[in-house]
Amino acid sequence: MTDAEDDLPETLSTYLRLRGLEPTGRRSRRKRRVPGDGESIPFAPGRDPHGLGDVIAVWTRQAGWDPLLAREDLILKWREVAGDETAQHTRPVGLDAGVLTVQCDSTAWAKQLRIMRTHIVTEIAQRFPDAGVQNVRFVGPDVPSWKWGPRAVPGRGPRDTYG
Template sequence: MAEAPVPDPMPGAAGDVPETIGTYLRLRGLEPSAAKKRRRRKRSDDDENQPFTRGRDPKGVGDVLAELTRQSGWDSQLAREDLVLQWEQVAGEETARHANPVALGDGILTVQCDSTAWAKNLHLMRAVIVTEIVRRFPEAGVHTVRFVGPDVPSWKWGPRAVPGRGPRDTYG
């Protein structure tokens, strides 16, 4: 038996077509070429610009800002400002109407109250308030709270000041 000739898998391929037309067809991707070689690009793990590598997913604005504040060391300052802005949620609505934070330094939050009675009551509730502050704002660095009464005029200054304790009023 005689063997049947094997048909050419790609009639009109590189052998029948002039070289310039074959090159054109290969470049256009119209006809596969036997001489086509695939080159793989070498991936380096340290190149952050490579697609589909770890850490390339888009990040939210909140995540980017949180990372920026952490790297810049602004966390404690922002926590202190949040504490002052959210004082009503920390201390309660009624308490916030009668007591306002006025200073924060060295781990001591100073709160000025409308009257000495409010200052004394909040002084008795100090542990609860400090616990709430530390729970909500640990980066603020508040260790204790100092409650003071209202500002009162001083009787110790001026040309007619006399020695002694001054008037016996609590101003509140």
């Protein structure tokens, strides 16, 4: 058998052999078929059944939901991240552009947690790396304010119109 015969596709070499154009010395020998990605081979690696959690994890990774689910887990497990006592006085209220906003019961708690910010950000980054939290913003309790939104006019506000 020559190298030229090995290079021909099997269908073309069969056609030439049947037409009598090129005699071959080989008998009708079956070519071993190499299975592709879409074919199943019994007892091959990857054939074991997977658990439902593993299958869902693969689907969420393929759909690109991992960061969203990590953020949700961070909000749901805030008590574990911050600790029991801190979690009694705080609650996460928003996560936008890598900044987690946490509302505190008092301004004293907000100030204390601002001091501990690096520890909390490090804890979040270790437990939830896919959440994408880069900073934490601690705010005090909601109090009435004369400032309405980020585009408010700077100055004293409505007090300068009283007299």
